Amino acid sequence: MTAPARRRTWPITGVVIAALVVAHVLAWRDTEFSPGALIEGWEGMARFISEALPPDLDWEAVVLPGLQACLTTLAIGLLGTTLSIPAALLFAVLGARNFTRGKVVYQSARAVMSFLRAVPDVVFALVFVTAVGLGPFAGVLALICHNVGVMGKLWAEAMEESDTGPADALRVSGAKEWQVVAHAVLPSVVPTLVGLLLYRFDVNVRSSLVLGLVGAGGIGFLINQSIQLFAFDEMVTYILMVLALIVAVDVLSGHVRRRLAFER
Structure with a gap:
């Protein structure tokens, strides 16, 4: 790819990257994605695992x-x-x-x-x-x-x-x-x-x-x-x-x- 062609593709690439970043930010907010909430709920997960194991083999x-x-x-x-x-x-x-x-x-x-x-x-x-x-x-x-x-x-x-x-x-x-x-x-x-x-x-x-x-x-x-x-x-x-x-x-x-x- 020639230098002029590369210069023309850089703005397009930048726009695409910016659009992807914005889309991920909006998706993060819309889905209420929260790793902290998952960490805070470890007690509930531990209680669930304790009740589920061992499996019932009757x-x-x-x-x-x-x-x-x-x-x-x-x-x-x-x-x-x-x-x-x-x-x-x-x-x-x-x-x-x-x-x-x-x-x-x-x-x-x-x-x-x-x-x-x-x-x-x-x-x-x-x-x-x-x-x-x-x-x-x-x-x-x-x-x-x-x-x-x-x-x-x-x-x-x-x-x-x-x-x-x-x-x-x-x-x-x-x-x-x-x-x-x-x-x-x-x-x-x-x-x-x-x-x-x-x-x-x-x-x-x-x-x-x-x-x-x-x-x-x-x-x-x-x-x-x-x-x-x-x-x-x-x-x-x-x-x-x-x-x-x-x-x-x-x-x-x-x-x-x-x-x-x-x-x-």
């Missing part, structure tokens, strides 16, 4: 229900991921700029996916709890809605980055659009789509834990119940179970993603 009352709830949480994440595949794939195809010729269709698909992403899965869970009642079913429906928006966008971007040569060749030969997608687009991006799907499954298992806090079942419901009853030793046991579940899912999905990357 098999019948705590451990067995916790394991069953972990399986429910895993099932919510699994169904919330797999049942969203058809709709996510449809919106991904319609929302891929290089494969959707109609601008209205493209913009409509993108708008729907943006809406589904913008609404948190917890909000969807609250809506479905009022419709179908408390339980895992509401959590599955919430994850399906939110995951369609997220996974559809990720898949659409993967399709946009794919090689358009085979698709153009099929179009020139007279193939219909669905034939182009089925025989040229999807085969070239399947490993990427599967990798993104596994990533979303990993995220959805974590999300299903949070959904349990609002009545969607699973281990999150037991954690919320133990907090309300001030049974912090039970809460710690459930959190340890969640940790083991998350690590197992992360290791499994990471292994599969590495295998897919290696095969490519």
